[in-house]
Amino acid sequence: MTLTSGDKQAEASDLERWASLIGGGALVLMGLRQASLRGVLTALAGGGLIYQGATKRSTIQQAQEAIGLNKPIKVEKTVTINKPTEELYRYWHNFENLPTFMKHLKSVKVYNEKRSHWIANAPLGNSIEWDADILEDRENEFISWASVEGADVENSGFVRFQPAPGNRGTEVKVVLEYNPPGGTLTAIFAKLFGEEPEQQIGDELRRFKMLMEAGEIATTEGQPSGRK
């Protein structure tokens, strides 16, 4: 894990490393390996060419990481959807649509064209809430967002739409990162995505594809069986 401005347990001032970014999706991903997604997206949105990368980390934090606490959940997944980019961009751009196919979200409320309020389901009837801002929005191409400072669970993400070759629709790539805080919330949050966050995000993206292509999300929940 690396530091971002919202991190309270680390020494944000002691900089050891700087990473340069020239922009573009590929570099965002490259950046992901060395820095926080939120920072990269912010830098890109701000048009910045230089990004403050990894920093020296506090002992407490390193210890937490070693035992698996406080580890950021970082996933990326791509799916090809047999629909035009405009249609997919438009649906996604209304964040209030996201809970339809993202099971880990309870609801999203859009306040204005920049800010929205997100509520995620957590085990045992708990929920986790945060406000998020759109960082960058390029029509039919790219949307990035990040939680505002002070969120319980700092998180950020982007979705990129690009036409697939051979008239196969649109390649939709999603990258998400969650930085759980310490304490009880961490444990709750870790359960949110289970043991395989990649699989869960993959399933959510697949449900998006089903909804866009087939008009409904395939299910077997509620069907009969001989199980007692």
Added chain:
Amino acid sequence: MKAVCWYSANEVRVESVPDPTILNPRDAIIKVTSTAICGSDLHIYGGYIPTVQQGDIIGHEFMGEVVEVGQGIENLKIGDRVVVPSTIGCGRCHYCQHDMWSLCDNSNPKAWIEEKLFGNITSAIYGYSHMLGGYAGAQAEYVRVPFADVGVVKVPPDLSDEMLLFISDAIPTGYMGAEFCDIQPGDTVAVWGCGAVGQFAMISAYMMGAEKVIAIDRFPERLEMAKKYAKAEIINYEEVNAGEALKEMTGGRGPDACIDAVGLEAHGVGIEDFYDQTKQKLKLETDRPHVLREMMVACRKGGTLSIMGVYGGFVDKIPFGAAFNKGLTFRMGQMHGQKYMHLLLQLVLDGKLDPSFVVTHQLPLEQAPRAYEIFQQKLDNCVKVVLKP
């Protein structure tokens, strides 16, 4: 309603379960009038297909009457008589739109299992494990049909179920197997397995211009059926060496194309069969690829292997050198039912195809456990069992 539920290897029970309901707008509920036991159901029955769970309703070859439709369905109404293909396709993804329905992207809600195992997703199949979607099967009084607007073919009321039922699975599977062979005039096609799929593959091969069809099996009554109805020359591999016989019957060249209508529970003879049976029991291989091996060696140079028998996992001791050096073409896959069902219905309506000859047994749904036993052990000259709910 009553439904056939899988419990453990070689054990199915007929249980009372809740009726299915509409879960999605493009669903329909079908009252099943006839449902068959498919050879590939035996792989489930025998416990060879992973991710089948205790209590799952099985069965995928069926027809019946529409009793309820979802709000997204406009082209079907209550009372329509329909045949339903066993593979479930959404009709809107890239694969369905290119007539590769069994590769549908959107019908499998549990696709992560396949994605891990196979590297990608295939369509769901009714009652055929959770890996393939986990949908309740059709050996029941009622069944929910997803994507029913593209997933059924309407059939006229004046033909018997036995004339129409196999458009659901066995005929398109056999037909696709023959189509994969890219048959040229004068070709000889060898078909391993004389169950319903094998029989329809042979008939289809002739329709596509094959000059000679050779049938390979070990049950005399199945071979007789192949001779009588599919006009095939026959080889009983328990009496003669199939590989040598095929060479003799093809002037030393080997068949131009070979169709596998057997799949993962193939029987062989001698040490090789012992090897496969043992490894499968020890879980060191999942599938018994006897037919695959034999086809690779028997096929002529530059020929085609068309694999319609089902394989599920890993196979051992495959003579890949033979396949490579002889330049063989492999074609395979679950059948694309929706691609063929209209054409096949027309063949039946025109009197060019009468599939009813394969039915040797008809039992009430309640007797499913007995029906599975008869079919698995090929008792009483059994070729195909139809269950009547």
